[in-house]
């Protein structure tokens with residue numbers, strides 16, 4: 477089986493980029509081990525702290541963030557990092573070429589129930605002459621991503637990675653510690669009969685999303701003329717993995733539950749990297765108003781609406797938003 481580094485070199489990735497990706501993955505292997513230890517790890521449950529976004533931090537959120545942050549800053553490969561669990565961006569090596577944003581542990585409410593969690597990351601180039609301490613370094617649209625990926629800590633530890641030449645899936649061989657290529661070019665089927673949404677928010681959605689989901693639920697008796705099934709893992713990383721494996725539509729739409737927070741998912745750490753992986757596998761990723769990868773960010777913790785997955789189904793959903 478082909479191992480990760482040679483595959484990336486064949487794609488023309490620079491030595492520095494391959495080393496950076498391997499550095500992130502080294503931290504992910506450690507997180508994979510800790511997550512796999514479950515209650516034995518001593519890091520299940522919550523801390524007494526909140527992150528800057530007002531969310532309670534799980535002990536594994538804090539640990540995963542520390543592992544990735546330390547290894548990246550020590551490596552010298554990054555000019556700056558932005559993390560869901562850091563209040564501000566963190567400056568790195570002023571001479572480095574890349575910047576990395578990451579969600580150290582996505583779906584962390586799942587840690588205590590032994591369910592899916594993962595790490596999501598996005599790599600861009602730092603603008604020429606930029607100041608490593610200036611958060612403006614991260615204010616680039618997602619289409620500038622050089623690489624994006626996630627590591628899913630499930631029954632097996634799985635990496636989905638794109639460097640702009642398709643989306644590949646690797647599986648961690650825990651006996652040797654290598655990520656082995658297990659699916660060369662993931663291809664999301666264009667049609668689907670499966671969707672993922674947190675339906676408990678239904679009464680707070682905008683009319684377009686209410687109508688779209690109602691029509692899916694109406695099945696063969698509704699305007700879509702076919703039955704749909706629903707899944708919700710409560711970890712975007714798990715839901716997007718299913719979409720990459722067998723298609724589907726995943727959405728976290730705008731809602732009016734908390735007027736100060738109409739969107740849930742973060743642009744830099746969640747929406748952008750997932751959008752790149754999905755588009756590189758033949759799917760679409762949109763907010764309902766614009767392509768996610770075209771959004772010009774205005775803050776590191778910015779949140780957006782997300783509709784992604786099988787091309788024809790995302791287009792069907794977008795038709796309700798016109």
Ligand SMILES: O=P(O)(O)OC[C@H]1O[C@](O)(COP(=O)(O)O)[C@@H](O)[C@@H]1O
Nearest residue numbers: 581582583584585674710711712713
């Ligand atoms: O509480 P809900 O509505 O099920 O939210 C689930 C969503 O929240 C998230 O878990 C947010 O991620 P974090 O765990 O990194 O905060 C997404 O992965 C997921 O899609």
Ligand SMILES: [Mg+2]
Nearest residue numbers: 579581582583
């Ligand atoms: Mg997350």
Ligand SMILES: [Mg+2]
Nearest residue numbers: 560579581582
């Ligand atoms: Mg997280």
